[in-house]
Amino acid sequence: MSRFDTPVVVTRGDAEGPLVVLLHGRGSRETEIIGLADALPRGLSYAAVRAPIAEHGGFAWFANRGIGRPVAESLRATMDWFRLWLDGVAPPGRPVVLVGFSGGAAFAGGLLLDDPARFAGAAILYGTLPFEAGVPTDAARLAGVPVFVAQGDHDQVIPRELLDRTWRYLTVESGAPAISRRDQVGHAIARDALAALAGWLVERAAFPAPPGGPVTAPAHRERLPGDLPDRAGSRPDVSTTTPQQQRTDNAPTEVRESCSPG
Structure with missing residues (x-):
């Protein structure tokens, strides 16, 4: 399969349902994180995969602990190893959602950024993306791909x-x-965050992300009369809740009131 051994996987749930892959963090293993399935929706298939490089702290090896070429090469090799297993158990047409905790979040993020079209969504729990490990992090890379983010305000690990x-x-x-939330916890999954994750997974099963990957701009756009000038400056600040709201750079009050119904 690769320079790594065949993946060690434990499973729960409906073997035919959408696949949720659980990825553990440092000091844990697949037999522990699979316990999350007990608090997550039924009707889904859950698989917890053991990290193949436990001597470096499992998937935490990719969480910006050592930046540079060795990490990028190791991440690439591990993603290839994982994808070979994944493509065997989840052929095209079967939705796959990644759920990574701590170091597992870094690996889940790497997989998602490397190939957004492959996944119906990803949950990044109490961890960081592998920003300097060779995966693309350009603007709009994940357009159209649902993401759940949970962090602890008192996290002393990341x-x-x-x-x-x-x-x-x-x-x-x-x-x-x-969908994102910060709770008054440290480096542990808050009870309310777990409940929110369960609801998010229900939505992912009911409305999987469309195939085809990130939404790209068309090569040609119809121009409005008068040709609007290009917008200058940074992106506006928006909320991270649903429905999303724009907080800055809003239209003048008189313009907003003129567009209000009634």
């Missing part, structure tokens, strides 16, 4: 600057339709 960078990228720059 550096705050990486949590903040992950939060901003996923909720603003990536273009993903994101």
Whole structure:
């Protein structure tokens, strides 16, 4: 299969349902994170995969602990190993959602950024994206791919600057339709966050992301009369809840009132 051994996987749930892959963090293993399935929706298929490089802390090896070529090469090799297994158990047409905790979140994020079209969504729980490990993080990379983000305000394991960078990228720059929350916990899944994740997975099963990957701009756009000028400046600040609201750079009050019904 690769320089790694055949994946060690434990499963639960409906073997024919949409596949939710659970990826554990440092100091854990597949037999522990599969327990999340007990609190998640029935009717889905759950698979927890053991990290193949436990000597480096499992999937946490990719969470910006050592930046540079060795990490990028190791991530590439591990993603190829994982995809070979995944493509065997989830052929085209079967939705796949990634749920990664801590170091597993970094690996889930790497998989999603590497090939957004392959996944129906991803949950990045209490972890960081592998920003400097060779995967694309350009603007709108995840347009149209649902993402769930949960963080703890008192997390002392993942550096705050990486949590903040992950939060901003996923909720603003990536273009993903994101559901996000921060709870008054440390490096552990809050009860309310787990309940919100369960609801999000129900939606993913009912409305899987359309195939084809990120939404790209058409090569030609019809121009409005008068040719509007290109917008200058940074992106406006928007909420990370549903329905999403724009918080800054709003139209003048008189313009908004003129567009209001009634």
